[in-house]
Amino acid sequence: MNEGRLLAPPAALESLKAIGFNLLSLANNHAWDLKAIGIQSTLKEVERLGIAHAGTGNTLQEAAAPAYMKTPKGTVALVAIASGLVADGAAATPTRPGVNELRVVDGKPHAQDADRILSSIREARSKADFVIVYQHNHVFGDVPFGTMMLEELPERLGPADWLKAWTHSEIDAGADLIVMHGAPIVHGLELYRGRPIFFDLGNFFFQYPPARVSLDEPIIWESVVASVEYRAKQLHSIKFKPLAINKLGQGQADTHDEHTNNLFLQTRGLPAPVKGEQARFILQRLANASKAFGTIVNVSGDMAEVVLRPGS
Numbered sequence: 318m319n320e321g322r323l324l325a326p327p328a329a330l331e332s333l334k335a336i337g338f339n340l341l342s343l344a345n346n347h348a349w350d351l352k353a354i355g356i357q358s359t360l361k362e363v364e365r366l367g368i369a370h371a372g373t374g375n376t377l378q379e380a381a382a383p384a385y386m387k388t389p390k391g392t393v394a395l396v397a398i399a400s401g402l403v404a405d406g407a408a409a410t411p412t413r414p415g416v417n418e419l420r421v422v423d424g425k426p427h428a429q430d431a432d433r434i435l436s437s438i439r440e441a442r443s444k445a446d447f448v449i450v451y452q453h454n455h456v457f458g459d460v461p462f463g464t465m466m467l468e469e470l471p472e473r474l475g476p477a478d479w480l481k482a483w484t485h486s487e488i489d490a491g492a493d494l495i496v497m498h499g500a501p502i503v504h505g506l507e508l509y510r511g512r513p514i515f516f517d518l519g520n521f522f523f524q525y526p527p528a529r530v531s532l533d534e535p536i537i538w539e540s541v542v543a544s545v546e547y548r549a550k551q552l553h554s555i556k557f558k559p560l561a562i563n564k565l566g567q568g569q570a571d572t573h574d575e576h577t578n579n580l581f582l583q584t585r586g587l588p589a590p591v592k593g594e595q596a597r598f599i600l601q602r603l604a605n606a607s608k609a610f611g612t613i614v615n616v617s618g619d620m621a622e623v624v625l626r627p628g629s
Contacts, residue, residue, distance in 0.1 A: 322347060323350055323525070324350065326578075327362045330359075330362050330363060331366065334366050334368055339368060339386060340368070340369045340384065340393060340395050341363060341368050341371075342395065342397035343360075343363070343370050343371070343373040343416075344371070344372025344380075344397040344398050344399040344416050344451065344452075345416070345498075345499075346403050346407070346416075346453065348372075348399070348415075348416050349404050349406070352406075353413065353414045356374075356416075357375065357414055359373070360373065360374070369384040369385065369386040369395065370397075371383060371384035371395045371397040372397030372398065372399065372416065372417050373409065373415065373416050373417065374409055374417075375414045376410070376411055376413070377409040378411065380409035380414075380415060380416060381409075381417045381434065382437065383437055383438075383441035383445070383448075385441075385445060390446075391447060392444070393448075394441035394447070395441075395448075395450075396437045396438050396441055396448070397417060397450075398418070398419045398451070398453075399416050399418055399419070399453045400418065400419040400420070400426075400452060400453070400454045400456050401421065401455030401499070417434070418430065419431065421456045424458070424459070424478075425479060426479070426483055431486070434487075435487065435490040438450060438487055438490040438492055439491050441491065442491025442492075443491075447547075447550075448491055448492050449492070449495075449496065450492040450494070450495045450496075451495075451496055451497070452495070452499075453498055453499050454476075454480060454498075455499050456477065456480070457473065457476075457500075458472055458477040458479075463531075466532050466534075467531060469534060473500055473502060474606065476497075476504060476516045476517075480516070481507075484507075484509070484514045484516075485509055493512055494512060494514075494545065495513070495514045495515065496515045497514075497515060497516055497518075498517055498518060498519075498520075499517060500519075501517065501519055501537055501540075502517060502519055502534075502536055502537060503518060503536070503539070503541055503599065503603050504516035505603065505608070505609055505610055506606075506610065506612050507607075507612060508610070508611075508623075508625075511552060513555060515543060518541055519537070519560075520540050520562055520586075520588075521542075521560070521562075521588055522562070522587065522588065523537075523562045523585075523586035524582060524583075524585055524586035525585075527570050527585075528572060536602070538561065538564055539559070539561055539595075539599045540559075541557045541600070541603055541621075543556070544556045544558070552625065553625075554622065554623070554625070555625070556620060556623075557603060557614070557620065557621040558619070558620055559595070559596045559599040559600055559619065559620075560589065560591065561589055561591045562586055562587065563584075563587055564585070566582060566583065566584035566585030566586075567580050567581060568580040568584075569581060570582070570585075591619070592619045596618075596619040597619075600614070600616045600620070607623075612624075
């Protein structure tokens with residue numbers, strides 16, 4: 318179909334499950350690209366595959382509800398939200414499918430949305446051993462997202478003030494870990510009350526038709542994977558490994574039909590570990606961005622690790 322921008326066959330979810338993904342946020346501004354039927358089709362597939370998921374639903378109550386995943390070491394909860402560039406009609410309502418949206422008005426989270434989301438976090442806290450909040454964000458102050466990225470403005474390199482305050486509210490409500498995406502550029506890490514806030518980890522996959530990509534800055538093709546380890550419910554370590562995402566696929570792009578499922582698109586935008594100078598460059602950017610939050614990230618060779626203070 319040519320109505321949607323970011324589409325994938327059901328096999329994409331099977332691939333994610335095959336490589337180990339077991340808890341999935343569905344909340345983002347592209348979840349509505351195929352309207353209500355796209356939301357419902359995605360929900361059907363993740364439920365068929367048994368992947369715990371949050372952030373969209375057939376009603377607002379479903380979209381806002383935490384997802385729960387039982388593990389041998391306890392229950393993990395996920396609350397997922399999207400802010401910015403959410404199309405008209407894409408937000409879930411009490412009677413219509415959609416996304417769990419956080420509206421941002423005049424630099425502040427919309428009170429009704431904030432109350433709903435914080436209530437979901439508190440519910441998750443009461444039922445789970447560990448609570449993750451995921452946010453797909455495209456609100457960076459007063460600058461429109463497209464302008465910010467196309468003109469490579471400095472605002473793209475870190476979170477806005479409203480987002481810093483909002484994430485603290487989420488942790489105060491019971492979140493153990495917050496992870497975000499949207500810039501899509503690696504941002505810094507904050508430890509608030511000993512709980513990690515990953516303001517943006519960058520892209521992991523970026524299989525996007527070239528005809529649709531207006532963003533071509535080199536740093537959007539670089540990212541990191543974070544590994545967070547807990548022992549006896551205490552944060553033990555945070556480590557990072559750098560990735561590069563290939564811009565060119567095999568064969569030739571179909572410039573006449575950007576939705577053609579061809580070898581070029583199948584092999585474009587896939588991640589791979591990097592080493593040497595590029596690895597150190599990516600990790601040092603992460604370390605520099607984290608300094609603003611008082612977080613020390615030590616880069617050693619092709620990996621990096623956060624220096625945890627006693628009591629973290």
